[in-house]
Amino acid sequence: MRPTDIQSDVQAQRLALAVPALLLGGAYLSQYGFGLYPCEMCWWQRWPHFAALALALASFVLPQKRLLVALAAGGIITSGLIGVFHAGVEYDFWEGITGCAIPASTGDDALEAIFAQPLIRCDQTQWTLAGVSLAGFNAIFSIVGGIGVFALLLRKARP
Numbered sequence: 001m002r003p004t005d006i007q008s009d010v011q012a013q014r015l016a017l018a019v020p021a022l023l024l025g026g027a028y029l030s031q032y033g034f035g036l037y038p039c040e041m042c043w044w045q046r047w048p049h050f051a052a053l054a055l056a057l058a059s060f061v062l063p064q065k066r067l068l069v070a071l072a073a074g075g076i077i078t079s080g081l082i083g084v085f086h087a088g089v090e091y092d093f094w095e096g097i098t099g100c101a102i103p104a105s106t107g108d109d110a111l112e113a114i115f116a117q118p119l120i121r122c123d124q125t126q127w128t129l130a131g132v133s134l135a136g137f138n139a140i141f142s143i144v145g146g147i148g149v150f151a152l153l154l155r156k157a158r159p
Helices: 003-034 040-058 065-090 110-116 134-154
Strands: none
Touching: 003 040, 003 065, 003 134, 040 065, 040 134, 065 134
8 A cells, every 4th residue: 555545544543433422412512501302313313323332343353454443434424324314204294114204193192192202203303493403404414424434435545
């Protein structure tokens, strides 16, 4: 490998560590700093970031660096794709697949129906910026970040 190839790998490794760390940091800041508690689908988006973070950290100590970084990038993109699905549920493009997005129907008892509702609904945005929800931002940053990691891994130095 040429020095510039190694440099691209190091940049990919750092990006694979930074993207999930920053996005998880933002998620926890919004949760504990601003009271925006996660719904079930928000948690689904966090799990691939946890895996990506662990894989990126492992790439600093294990010999299969490129493979671990590529797997981390896959985790980052997976979180982004879950974010696309979640944002679609929030914007009523499609229905969610869990009880946190579908109103409970328990019969005629209105009080029972109210108590059956989840505390944090997946189909209602808690916060938006320019019409983009947190799930939408996760989708954008994760997919772009994951593609960036793959692009750096695939980049070859010019002779």
